Amino acid sequence: MKDHNHHSQDEHSHEHDHDNHSHEDHDHGDHDHDGHSHHEHHKQMVQDFKFRFWWVLALTIPILALSPMIQDFLGVDWRFAGDTWILTALSTVVFFFGGWPFLTGLVDELKKKQPGMMTLIGLAISVAYIYSVFVVFGLDGHLLFWELSTLVAIMLLGHWIEMRSVMSASAALEKLAELLPGKAHRVKEDGSTEDVPVEELKVDDHILIKPGEKIPADGIVIEGKTNVNEAMLTGESLPVEKNVDDEVIGGAINEEGSITVKIHKTGDESFLSQVIDLVRQAQESKSRTQDLANRAAFWLTIVAIGGGLLTFFAWTLFTGQDLSFAINRTVTVMVIACPHALGLAIPLVVAVSTTLAATNGFLIRNRTAFEEARNLGAVIFDKTGTLTEGTFTVTDILNFNEEISDEELLNYAAAVEVNSEHPIARGILEKAGETWKVEDFNSITGKGVEGNVKGKSVKVVSPGYVRDENMEYPKDQVEDISSQGKTVVFVVLDDELHGAIALGDKIRPESRDAIDQLHEMGIQCVMLTGDNRQTAEYVAKELGIDQVFAEVLPDEKAEKVKEVQEQGMKVAMTGDGVNDAPALATADVGIAIGAGSDVAVETGDIVLVRDNPMDVAHVIQLSKATYSKMVQNLFWATGYNVVAIPLAAGVLFVWGIILSPAMGAVLMSLSTVIVAINARFLKMEGSGTE
CATH class of the missing domain: 3.40.50.1000 (HAD superfamily/HAD-like)
Structure with a gap:
């Protein structure tokens, strides 16, 4: 059973030994710097992909218009003198500027001997660009600049979407730091106060904390009495009463009276800093599962390189075809092996599932x-x-006799609690239907409150007061409610115990x-x-x-x-x-x-x-549902290679069937469309989660 103690929560909350929190020393300065720089670096990378994507998209439009293969496909002729050189210049910008993240990624992955998506993209755009440049200078073949630019644009878009969705959680550390106020009221020797930045506070400084303010540092109350809301820091559902010699935690909220606190912990030693460090350690040690698309990209890289080399040597060594034909087949295989759809397979599902x-x-x-x-x-x-619900609410009203209704009992209690800011008082006031006028209000030290309401003497008191006065009440009923973790206060009218009100954190x-x-x-x-x-x-x-x-x-x-x-x-x-x-x-x-x-x-x-x-x-x-969609999309994004790569290599050449780069592009586009439509169907599955 809990003492009201207007309304003391001693028995409700367990003792916190906050000194135990500083169990180890940590170099917060280094961690802060690293965490902040990592967060900033991540944000810069997201902005970089976004910037490159929009520029590449703008350049892709004229590249498509100037490409002979696209013009043939559309049945138009927009050729003019020097158009090939303009096309080459624009494509060069796309290759080096837009493709730079993938080219550097290719180098990094090969250095680590872990070829993945970057290797596949870097390889495909390099082959398409270098091959097309040779065609410009006389090699017999087709320009694939349009393939290069669309591939770079879609891959940049995919990576931009993906990186936005996995923004680092290091912002948590900044939010933790923001729990502390920027300034504190430091008490000078003459008793006056001065506002100083929290960073300037030292151990043994005296600070004044006014009602409603955040506590700037860990310390001991040396003057005053209040209730402090520590819910965000300790998880205790009720504000905790603080008297002289009680400890307060930096970041908690002072709800009622003004208090003077002597600081005993600042900076890295504080409770909040220990929490910050625990968050950082956990974030840094969390393992990351490998992306499905990277695994698919690894195998496609092997297929692309192996298929390309096999195609080249098969046509040059075992057939009578010329070198130009073999190179065309090889390039078609290499480019087709990097489907646009693979770059969008995961990010599209991410975007849809996020929405x-x-x-x-x-x-x-x-x-x-x-x-x-x-x-x-x-x-x-x-x-x-x-x-x-995290709020103190009236859960039970026990009426010990039938002279007044439950509603009246609650209204009498609310009337004398109207001047209190205590959470018990707030809970009773919220539940009461109306507030009656109180006269001769008085606080019964450590026991409750009293006053005159509608001609009756009304007291709202703790179980301790009822025990001290030897008042009779149904103990089993009250103890049953107390065993549910609820706080019980008693209502006394004209010195007769009329009932009890139980308050708790509602489920x-x-x-x-x-x-x-x-x-x-x-x-x-x-x-x-x-x-x-x-x-x-x-x-x-x-x-x-x-x-x-x-x-x-x-x-x-x-x-x-x-x-x-x-x-x-x-x-x-x-x-x-x-x-x-x-x-x-x-x-x-x-x-x-x-x-x-x-x-x-x-x-x-x-x-x-x-x-x-x-x-x-x-x-x-x-x-x-999202994972299922990702697997389906990866199947559609890569599955068409089973058909496209052998055709591009020329396995049906003897029957006159060969896959041109243009036809490969059509298959690739079809794969991309299927992936996009399939991602949208996630909404139908997801709606079933409601």
């Missing part, structure tokens, strides 16, 4: 993690603000459906919370949770995620607070509740816009 996800209330920030969601074995939920109505749906998918459900065990066990029992970790400190949450991972399962973490950030980053898939803190949102791989746990199940369903 579909957004319309269904969740944002995909990390594509690799989103794809991994299809293999999840366990989902870990934070309790406060995720499975529960979201969607939570049960979400847990049931995950169980149907064969996924275990785990609850992880900084809240007390009694409350946690009650919520877990109500929802059918498989496993509970309660009274878990922020630096322990990531360890609990690892514990579940060590059971051999892929794990998703769902949470909304700063205390969840390390766990979100450690999990295979981090799912952030969007209504929570900015840092949880920035750390999460997937962000739920709504506070609806059902969206966790929707995420997993969409992940499965």
Whole structure:
């Protein structure tokens, strides 16, 4: 049972030994620099692909118009003196400027002996460009500049879309730093205050924190009394009362009175810095699954090089065809082996699934993690603000006699609570239908509040007050409610105990459906919370949770995620607070509740816009549908090579059937169209996730 203690939460919240958070020293300066530079570098790369794409697209239009093969295909003749040189000049710009990321990528992949998509693209555009230049200078063959420019344009577009979808989560560190205010009110020796930047604060400085302000650094209260909201940092669902000698954490919000705090931790030693470091470590150590398209590209590279060499030597060594014919066949094979569709197969599905996800209330920030969601074995939920609503609300009204109605009992209580900013008072006021006028209001130190309402003496008091006054009440009924992790206050009218009001963190109505749906998918459900065990066990029992970790400190949450991972399962973490950030980053898939803190949102791989746990199940369903589409698209993007490459090599030449580069382009375009249409059909599958 909990003392009201106007309304003390001593018994509700467990003791936090925040000193334990600084378990190791870290060089934050270096990490900050590296993390920031990595984030900036990633943003620059996205901008670079975008810039190159638009320029290449602009140059591709005249290249297509000037290409003889395109003119023949359209049945027009736009030839004029010097057009070939203009075509060559434009294509040279496209090759070196637009193709530069792929050419450098080719070199990097070959240095690492890991040929992939960059090798395939770099090889195809190099062969097309060099071959076409030779044709300009007299080699018998067809100009493939149009092939080069369209290939570069589509590959740049694909990489731009892809890189935008996998933006680094390093922004989480910036969001964490923003939790601290920029300035602090430092108390001078004469008692006056001066505003100074938080970075200038030193250990043993005295600072004044006014109501509504964020606490700038870890410290000890030396003067004043208040309630502090630490929910975003510790996961404790109720604001915690702070008196002299109590510890406060930088980043928490001072809700009520002014307090003076003596600083004892700053900079890297602070609780928030430790959380920042845990997030960074988890992000850096997270493994990345290899992209399906890269695996396909690796094998296509082998096919392209092997097929090209085989074609060249077969025609030059074993037939009577001339060198020009053999080169034409070889180039056609090499170019066709790099389908435009492969460059779009994954990014198109990513774009469609991202849009579909957004319309269904969740944002995909990390594509690799989103794809991994299809293999999840366990989902870990934070309790406060995720499975529960995170607000203190009236859950039960116990009326010990029938002289007044439940509504009247609540209104009497609300009347004397109207002057209080305490979360219990706010919960009662929100539930009350109307607010009656109170006179002779008074605070009963450590026990509650009292006043005169409609001619009656009204007290709203703690269980401690009721015990001290030896008042009789149905103890079994009250203890049953208290065992559910709820806080109970008593209402006394004219010195007679009339009833009790229970307040608790309300379970979201969607939570049960979400847990049931995950169980149907064969996924275990785990609850992880900084809240007390009694409350946690009650919520877990109500929802059918498989496993509970309660009274878990922020630096322990990531360890609990690892514990579940060590059971051999892929794990998703769902949470909304700063205390969840390390766990979100450690999990295979981090799912952030969007209504929570900015840092949880920035750390999460997937962000739920709504506070609806059902969206966790929707995420997993969409992940499965998306992966299925990716596999189908890769089949269409690469499958046509089974037909196109042998035809391009000339296996049916003896029957007069040979695939020209123009016909190869038609097949390639058809493959691209099929991939694009197939990606759009994801919407039909995804709609079933609702």
